[in-house]
Amino acid sequence: MALERMAIGVMLGVGDSPEESIQKVLDVGxxxxxxxxxxxxxxxxxxxxxxxxxIKAKGIKITTVFCGFDGESYADIPTVKKTVGxxxxxxxxxxVKKAKEIADFAKILGVKSVAMHIGFVPHDPKDPDYRDVVRxxxxxxxxxxxxxxxxxxxxxxxxxxxxxxxxxDIKRKNVKVNFDPANMILYGSGDPIEALKLVGxxxxxxxxxxxxxxxKKNQLGTETPLGKGDVGMKRFVQTLFDIKxxxxxxxxxxxxxxxxxKDIVKARKMLERIRDKxxxx
Ligand code: MG
Numbered sequence: 001m002a003l004e005r006m007a008i009g010v011m012l013g014v015g016d017s018p019e020e021s022i023q024k025v026l027d028v029g030x031x032x033x034x035x036x037x038x039x040x041x042x043x044x045x046x047x048x049x050x051x052x053x054x055i056k057a058k059g060i061k062i063t064t065v066f067c068g069f070d071g072e073s074y075a076d077i078p079t080v081k082k083t084v085g086x087x088x089x090x091x092x093x094x095x096v097k098k099a100k101e102i103a104d105f106a107k108i109l110g111v112k113s114v115a116m117h118i119g120f121v122p123h124d125p126k127d128p129d130y131r132d133v134v135r136x137x138x139x140x141x142x143x144x145x146x147x148x149x150x151x152x153x154x155x156x157x158x159x160x161x162x163x164x165x166x167x168x169d170i171k172r173k174n175v176k177v178n179f180d181p182a183n184m185i186l187y188g189s190g191d192p193i194e195a196l197k198l199v200g201x202x203x204x205x206x207x208x209x210x211x212x213x214x215x216k217k218n219q220l221g222t223e224t225p226l227g228k229g230d231v232g233m234k235r236f237v238q239t240l241f242d243i244k245x246x247x248x249x250x251x252x253x254x255x256x257x258x259x260x261x262k263d264i265v266k267a268r269k270m271l272e273r274i275r276d277k278x279x280x281x
Contacts, residue, residue, distance in 0.1 A: 003248055006240070006275045007034050008268050009063060011207060011252040018042055018051050028264045032116070032203065034064040034178075034250050043101050048108040050247065055109065063248055064113035064152060064178065064205050065106035067099045072117075077187065077218045080157065085119025086136050086248050087129075096136065100143055107147045113205055114144055115152035115178045121166050125159070134169045141172040151176045152205055156183025160195025167202055177202040180252065181231045182209035186221035192231060193239050200243035207252040208271055223254055226267035237274045249275065 009032035013023040018038050033224070041047055055062060070089065071183045071249045086092050103114045118137060122130040141151040151174060155163060165177055177199050179193035189195075196203065210229030214221040227233055237249065251267045253260050 001013060003032055003061060004236070005246070005279065007248045008271050008275070009248040009250040009251050010264055011066075011097055012036055012257075013254070019054065022054060022060060024261070025060055026058065028191060028251075028261060029268055030251075031059055031061050032061040032248050032250075034067055034104065034113075035062050035079050035111075037068040037102055038064045038105075043105045045104075045108060045146050051085040052109050055239055056158045062109055062111050063110050063250070064115050065102060065109065067095075067102045069095045074220065076220060080220075082085065083122040084157075085117045086140075087121060087133055089129075089132075092215035096140060097235075099140060103144055103147055103149060106162060107149065112149050113176070113178070114129030117154045117157070119272070120157050122163065123162055125165060134166065137175070138170050138172055141170060141175050145172070145174050150204065152176045152178045152233045153178050154178045154183070154207075155192075155195070155199075155240065156189060159190045160198040163195065164199050165228075167199065175202070176204040178207065179203045180207035180209055180253075181236050182207070182211040182223060185213050185230050186211045186223065188213055188221070193235055196236070196239050198244065200245075203240075203245055203247070204242065205247045206240060206245070206250060208236070208249050209252040209254070210268060221244060223251070225263045226251065233270065235273050237271065238249045238278055241278050 010025055011034045013036050016194055071083055074081045086095055106114050108150050121133055144151050176237060179196055184192040184195060210226045210231045211221050211223045212229050245281045249265050249271050
């Protein structure tokens with residue numbers, strides 16, 4: 001099932017029940033979604049096959065599966081550094097193992113993009129930790145290549161320049177980017193639109209999310225409903241168009257409850273207007 005150009009989709013949170021999540025996709029009026037890591041029981045091949053049937057029956061396309069790991073916390077910047085992704089050394093080995101399990105689950109679903117926040121990559125390329133993280137990412141990319149999958153990094157915790165160097169240092173064709181412009185604002189990592197132009201050729205997915213910068217050191221900024229933050233959605237979607245982006249426009253709204261659904265529906269309508277105008281011009 002091929003998607004239309006810039007089809008609007010939604011990101012489903014890590015750990016959500018897959019059955020409820022599928023309903024959520026339909027409730028907000030879209031038919032494609034990125035999926036967070038489900039509970040471990042769903043990673044087993046039998047359950048994954050069951051889920052695949054369910055997804056197909058509902059007419060939904062899963063475009064990406066995200067890795068998520070136990071013990072991750074996005075409370076503030078020092079906590080993100082300590083706990084997120086494959087950067088923290090203490091948990092790296094077990095998380096690579098889990099990431100492979102998630103990749104194999106995604107393969108059963110027929111999903112090519114396996115995404116993750118790799119964590120705070122050291123900014124100095126001479127730092128031995130930087131080289132270790134590059135080697136870890138490369139080995140995982142090679143595992144994914146055997147599955148005919150891509151390793152897709154979610155943006156946010158580094159500047160466009162640092163991300164570009166990291167991607168180039170991994171030296172693997174199946175390494176790509178899921179571009180989240182709001183994260184760059186939330187982490188104070190620079191202008192997202194300039195960064196998008198810089199890494200444009202790697203971008204196979206995106207999050208349509210918005211936010212405002214942090215006001216205190218070590219804190220993260222605040223996510224907002226789409227259009228209420230500093231991203232500039234028109235400029236963002238226009239830039240995706242200009243770089244010949246082929247993927248969906250995946251709405252991400254990291255709150256829960258009924259307000260999340262309301263915000264996503266509003267975001268969908270806004271993105272439809274922006275996209276349709278760009279495609280018509
Ligand atoms: Mg995101």
